[in-house]
Amino acid sequence: MSAPGRLRIVGLGPGGDAWITPEASHLIANATDLVGYAPYLERLPPKQGQTRHQSGNRVEMERARHALRLVEDGRHVALVSGGDPGVFAMAAAVFEAIEEGEPGWRDIDIAVSPGIPALQAAAARIGAPLGHDFCAISLSDNRKPWPLVEKRLAAAANADFVIALYNPASTARPGRIHDAFALLRSLKSASTPVVFARAVGRADEHLYIETLAGANPGLADMSTLIIVGSSETRIVRRRSGTPFVYTPRGVMVEQ
Amino acid sequence: MSAPGRLRIVGLGPGGDAWITPEASHLIANATDLVGYAPYLERLPPKQGQTRHQSGNRVEMERARHALRLVEDGRHVALVSGGDPGVFAMAAAVFEAIEEGEPGWRDIDIAVSPGIPALQAAAARIGAPLGHDFCAISLSDNRKPWPLVEKRLAAAANADFVIALYNPASTARPGRIHDAFALLRSLKSASTPVVFARAVGRADEHLYIETLAGANPGLADMSTLIIVGSSETRIVRRRSGTPFVYTPRGVMVEQ
Numbered sequence: 001m002s003a004p005g006r007l008r009i010v011g012l013g014p015g016g017d018a019w020i021t022p023e024a025s026h027l028i029a030n031a032t033d034l035v036g037y038a039p040y041l042e043r044l045p046p047k048q049g050q051t052r053h054q055s056g057n058r059v060e061m062e063r064a065r066h067a068l069r070l071v072e073d074g075r076h077v078a079l080v081s082g083g084d085p086g087v088f089a090m091a092a093a094v095f096e097a098i099e100e101g102e103p104g105w106r107d108i109d110i111a112v113s114p115g116i117p118a119l120q121a122a123a124a125r126i127g128a129p130l131g132h133d134f135c136a137i138s139l140s141d142n143r144k145p146w147p148l149v150e151k152r153l154a155a156a157a158n159a160d161f162v163i164a165l166y167n168p169a170s171t172a173r174p175g176r177i178h179d180a181f182a183l184l185r186s187l188k189s190a191s192t193p194v195v196f197a198r199a200v201g202r203a204d205e206h207l208y209i210e211t212l213a214g215a216n217p218g219l220a221d222m223s224t225l226i227i228v229g230s231s232e233t234r235i236v237r238r239r240s241g242t243p244f245v246y247t248p249r250g251v252m253v254e255q
Numbered sequence: 256m257s258a259p260g261r262l263r264i265v266g267l268g269p270g271g272d273a274w275i276t277p278e279a280s281h282l283i284a285n286a287t288d289l290v291g292y293a294p295y296l297e298r299l300p301p302k303q304g305q306t307r308h309q310s311g312n313r314v315e316m317e318r319a320r321h322a323l324r325l326v327e328d329g330r331h332v333a334l335v336s337g338g339d340p341g342v343f344a345m346a347a348a349v350f351e352a353i354e355e356g357e358p359g360w361r362d363i364d365i366a367v368s369p370g371i372p373a374l375q376a377a378a379a380r381i382g383a384p385l386g387h388d389f390c391a392i393s394l395s396d397n398r399k400p401w402p403l404v405e406k407r408l409a410a411a412a413n414a415d416f417v418i419a420l421y422n423p424a425s426t427a428r429p430g431r432i433h434d435a436f437a438l439l440r441s442l443k444s445a446s447t448p449v450v451f452a453r454a455v456g457r458a459d460e461h462l463y464i465e466t467l468a469g470a471n472p473g474l475a476d477m478s479t480l481i482i483v484g485s486s487e488t489r490i491v492r493r494r495s496g497t498p499f500v501y502t503p504r505g506v507m508v509e510q
C-alpha cells in the first residue's frame with residue numbers, strides 16, 4: 001500500500017493572480033497532481049514533475065471521482081476551481097462523490113481552501129451592493145426544477161433581499177433569464193438598481209449598471225453574474241467614471 | 256492643493272495571513288495611512304513611515320469620514336476590514352458617508368479590494384454547506400426592525416435556502432438568537448444540519464455541528480457565524496474527525 005495521499009479543493013478566485021490567496025498558491029505548488037476544468041488549469045504556470053489532469057466543464061462528478069482515485073494511489077492532489085469552490089462549484093461535487101462512492105473515501109485527508117467568490121469580486125468592483133442581507137440563486141435548472149427557482153426568486157423579492165443570480169445564461173434554455181426578469185419585474189420597483197458584472201478580474205471584464213425596468217437580460221452570458229438590488233440599494237453618480245452602487249447597512253428607521 | 260489622495264477599502268479575510276490576497280498585501284504595503292478597527296490593524300506588521308488610525312467597533316461612519324478626510328489631504332489610505340469589506344462590513348459605510356458628505360467626496364479615487372468572506376471560510380472548514388442556493392442574514396437589529404429580520408428568516412426557510420446568520424449575538428439583545436431559532440424550528444425539519452463556526456482561521460477556531468432541534472443557540476457569540484442547512488443538506492460521518500457537511504448541487508429530481 002502506498003503512502004496516504006491527500007486532496008485539497010482549491011479556489012483560485014474569479015480571475016487575476018492578485019486574488020489567489022497564499023494558501024491556494026502553497027497548495028498548488030506542493031501538489032503532485034492538479035485536476036480541474038481546462039481554463040482554470042491554464043491560469044497556473046507549468047511546474048516540473050507535476051501532472052495535470054484537465055477536463056471539460058460538464059463532468060464534475062467524473063472529475064471528482066478521478067481526483068479521489070488519484071488520492072487512493074498516494075498522490076497529493078489539488079483540485080482547482082474558479083472563484084470559491086464552495087459556491088456553485090467543485091466542493092459539493094466532491095462530497096457527493098464521497099458519499100456515493102467507496103466507503104474508504106470518507107476517511108481521505110481532504111480540505112477545502114476558500115477563494116474570493118465571483119459575487120464578492122463583482123460587488124467590490126461596483127461599490128458595496130451586498131451591504132445588507134443578500135441571497136445567491138443559480139438560474140440553472142439542470143439539477144433543480146424551474147418552479148423551485150421561481151419560488152426562491154419570489155421569496156427573495158418579497159422579503160427584499162439583494163439578489164445575486166449565478167448561471168444566468170444557458171445554451172440549452174436561453175429563455176430562463178427572461179422568465180426570471182419578468183418575475184422580478186412583477187414584484188420589485190422598476191427603479192431597482194441592477195448590475196451585470198461580466199468576467200470580473202479578467203481582461204474582458206465589463207460592468208453594466210441599469211434599472212430593473214431598463215436592463216436587457218439578453219446581455220447576460222455564461223460569464224455574467226447579475227446583482228439585483230433591494231428596495232434600499234442606491235446608485236451614486238460621479239462627475240466621471242462608473243457610478244457606485246451600494247446597499248446601506250440598515251433599513252431606514254430612526255437612527 | 257496637495258496631490259490627489261486615494262482610498263482603498265481592503266478585506267483581510269477572516270483570520271490568518273494565508274487568506275490575505277496579494278492585492279490586499281500590496282495595497283496595505285503602499286498606503287501612507289492605515290485606518291481600521293484596532294484588532295484588524297493589529298494583524299498587520301508595523302511599517303516605517305506609515306501612520307495608523309485605530310478606532311472602536313461601533314463607529315463605522317466616523318471611521319469612514321476620517322478616511323475620506325485623510326484622502327482629501329492627499330494621503331493614500333487603506334481602510335482595512337476583516338473578511339470581505341462588502342459583506343456586513345466597512346464598504347457600505349464608506350459609500351453612505353460619501354453620499355451624505357462633501358460633494359467632492361464622490362470623485363475621490365476609491366476602490367474596494369475583496370477578501371475571503373467569513374461565510375465562505377466557515378463553509379470551507381466543514382465541507383460544502385453552501386453548495387446550492389443560499390442567503391446571508393444579519394441578526395443585528397441595530398439598524399433594521401426585528402420584524403424585517405423575521406420576515407427574511409421565514410422567507411428563506413419557506414423557500415428552502417441554506418441560511419447563514421451573521422451577528423448572532425448581541426450584548427444589548429441576547430434573546431434575538433433564541434427568537435430566530437424558535438422561528439426556524441417552527442418552519443424547518445428538526446433534523447436540519449446546523450453549523451456553528453467560531454473564529455474561523457484564528458487560534459481559537461471552533462466548529463460545532465448539530466441538528467436544528469439539538470443545537471444550543473446560546474453557544475453563539477460575537478465571533479460565531481451560523482449556517483442552517485436546506486432540506487437537502489447532508490452530514491457525512493467519518494471513522495474519525497469532524498464530519499463533512501454539504502449541500503448537493505441539485506435538488507433530487509430525475510438525473
